[in-house]
Amino acid sequence: MRIGLKAGLAPCDLTYCTNIHPGETWPDIDTALRTYLPRVKSLVAVKQPFGVGLRMSATALPALLDDEATLTAFRGFLRDNGLYVFTINGFPYGNFHGSRVKESVYHPDWRHPARLAYTDGLARLLAALLAGEPEEIEGSISTVPGGFAPDIRSDGDRAEIAAAILRHAATLVELHRRCGRVITLAIEPEPCCLLDTAASTIAFFRDHLFSPASIRDFGGVTGLSKAAAEEGLRRHIGICLDACHMAVEFDEPIAAVASFTGAGIRIAKLQASAGLRLPEATPEARAALAAFADDIYLHQVVTRDRAGRMRRFIDLDQALAAPSRDDEEWRVHFHVPVFAEDMLAGHRGTFTTTSAELAALLQRQRQQPFTRHVEIETYTWDVVPATLRGSDIVHDIAREITWVLRHLGHPLSAPR
Template sequence: MTAPPARPHLTYCTNIHAGETWPEVRENLTRYVVPVRERFAPGRPFGVGLRLSGAAAHALSEPEAMAELRGLLRAHDLFVYTINGFPYGTFHGRPVKETVYLPDWLDDERLAYTDRLADLLAALLPEGMEGTISTVPGAFERRVAGDADAERMARAMLAHVAHLVLLRVTTGRRVALALEPEPCCFLETTAQAVDFFARHLFTPEAAVTVARATGLAPADAARAIREHLGVCLDACHMAVEFEDPAAALDALDRAGVRVAKVQVSAGLRVALPGGTDDAAVLDALDAFADDVYLHQVVERRADGTLVRHLDLPQALAAARGTDEAGPREWRIHFHVPLFRDRYGRFEGTQAYVAELLRAVRQRSDCAHFEVETYTWDVLPEEYRREDIVTAVTRELGWAASRLEPLGGGPSPRSTG
C-alpha cells in the first residue's frame, strides 16, 4: 500500500450553489467561497472544488473569461485543484432526477465536455499540483444494455485518457479522471468499478488503443491509464450500499485502481421496526421526499439481503403496501449536513464518513477531499436555518478534524 499523503487538500464543491452560467459561477465565488475561505482558512490559500456546467465550461474556454477567473482566484488567495464534472446541465430549482447523468459516457458530448474541463483545469492548476475531475459512473443503469455498451463507454474514457496524456505533454499539468459509483447506476459499487476497470480499461487492448492515440509504447500507455483513471469515492453512496470501507479500499488496491478523490458526504439511516409500527417512521420520511433529486434507497433485511429502490417515494409506497416486513434498515441517498448526527427519528451516516476517511488516510495516497452537501435547498426547513457560509464552514471543520494531519497543501504558485 502507498503511504498516505502528509497534507490532504480539503474543500467543498460549488455545486451546492445554483448557477449554470459563467457570471453566476463568478458571483458564487465572490458571494460564498471567499467568505468561507476567510472563516475556514484565514491567512492561507484555499482550494476550490469547482463545478462548471456545460454552458459555463464553454464560456470559460474564451480567453477573456478565463483571465477574469484567474484574476479573481489570485485576488482572493484561491486555487482550483478539482472539478465536479458530474452534473452537465441545470442542477437546482427544478426536477433533475435521473437526467442528472446525461449526457453520459454513451454520448459523445460527455467526452467533449470532460476534455474541455480538463483543458480548463490544466490552465488553472498551480505548478506541481495534480488535478482531478469526478464524473458520472458510466451511465444510469437502465441506459446500459450489455457488454457492447460497456465497451463503448470504455472507449470514450480511453479517448479522454489520450487527451490527458497529450495535455500533460503540452502543459506539464497532470489531470486524472475519477469515476464516481452511485446506487442504481452502471457502476453502483466498488466491486462493480473494480470489475469494469479489469475487463475494459486495464487490458492489453486498452493500452494499445491509448498507445495509438498518443504515440506512447504500449507499456507506457498502460501506466498512463492507471495514472489518469481512477475512482471518486462518495461516502454517502458507499454508506447507502452498506460497503465496508476497509474492504472496498483493499479491493481497489489489489486491482491497482487509484482513489483519486473522495467526496465527504453523509446520507440517512432509518430503522424500521416492522409491521404496523412502521407507519410513523414512514410518515416522518415524507419530509425528505423532494421532487428535485433522486434519493435512491437500499434496504437491508434481517437476513442481510439488500433490496434497492430507485427513489424515496417508490420505497415509501412499497413499504406502505405491506405490513408483513420484519425489522430492517434503510440507507437513503440524501446528502445531509456532516455536522449533524440525528434528524428527528433518523440518524445520519456521520460515523460511516469518519470511518471511511480514516481508512482512506491509512490505505491510499488520495489527497483530494471535497465536501458535497448539495441539498440545502430541499432539506426540511428545520435543518437549514443557518446561512450557507456558516453551514459550509461547520462542515469543513468537521471534516478537517477527521483528516489529521490537515493542511491546504503547499502554498500554490499563481498560474496567472
C-alpha cells in the same frame, strides 16, 4: 486548503463543491463564487490558500474556454483572494438547481459525444487553472458512473462507454505532455448506475478500462509503450469515492478502499458526504423519512434484511410506497450535512445518518492516505428539512469543513 498528514506522507487538498450554489451560466456562477468563496475562506483558512471544488456546467464552460479575457479575470479573482482550483465536478452536465433534475443528471452519459466533448473541455480548463500552482498539486474531474443502469442495455453499451472514457484519457495524456499537469478522471460509482458497488466498479475497470486489449489500443493511440500505456491509464483514470454512495450500497468503507487500491485503481477524490440510515424500517421511521422526498433530486434506496437479502429502489417515493418489513435496514441517497448526526436527536429510534462510515474513511485517510483530494459535497441545502441547516449557508459550509478537519486530525475552532 492543503493539509499535512503524517510526517513524510503527501498532504491532501480539502475543499467543498461549489455545486451548492445555483448557477448555470458563467455570469451566475461567477457571481456566486465571488459572493461565497471569500466568506468561507475567512472562516476556515484565513492565513493559507483555500482550494476550490469547481462546478462548471456545459452552458458556462465556453465562456472560459473561448474568451481569454474572461479566463484571465477569473484567474485574477482566484489569485487576489488566495484561492486555487484543483478539482472540478463534471458530473452534472446541465441544470442542477431549482427544477427537476432526477435521472437527467446522468445525461448525456458516456455513450454520447457531448459527454466526451464536455469533459475534454473541463480538462483543458483545469490545466489552465493549475498553471502557476505548485507542481505537486494535481487535478481531478469527477464524472457520471458510465450511465444510469436502466439506460444501459447491452455489452455494446458498456463497450461504447469504455471507448469514450479511453479517448478522454488520451486527452489527459496529451495535456500532461504539453502542460506538465497530472489530471485524473474520477468516475463516481452511484446506486442504480452502471457502476454502483465497489465490486461492479472493479469489474468494469478490469474488463474494459485496464484490460490487455485496452492497454494495447491505448498505446497505439498515444504512442506509449505497453508498460507506459498501462501506467498512463492507471494515472489518468480513477474513481471518485463518494462516502454516501458507498454507504448506501452497504459497502464497508475500509474494505472498499482496500479493494480499489488492491486492484490498482486510483482513488482520485474522496467526496465527504453522508446519507440517511434507518436501522429498522418501522412505520414510524418511514413516516418520518417522507419529509426528505422531493421533486428535484433522485434519492435511491437500498435495503437489507437480517438474512442479508437486498432490495433497490430508484427513488425514495417508490421505496415508501412499496411493502416493507420492520427488520429491514434502509440506506437513502440523500446528502445530508456531514454534521447532521448532532441535529437528529429528535429522530433517535427512527433514523440517523451514515456519518460513521465517512468518519471511518477520514480516519483511514489520516492514518494511511489513499487520495490527494477530499471534497465535501452536500448539494441538497435547498431541499433538506430546515431543522438540519442553519440560517446562513456560509456558516453551514464552514461547519462541515470544520467537522471534516477534526476527523482528519486537524481541529479548527468552530466558526462563529
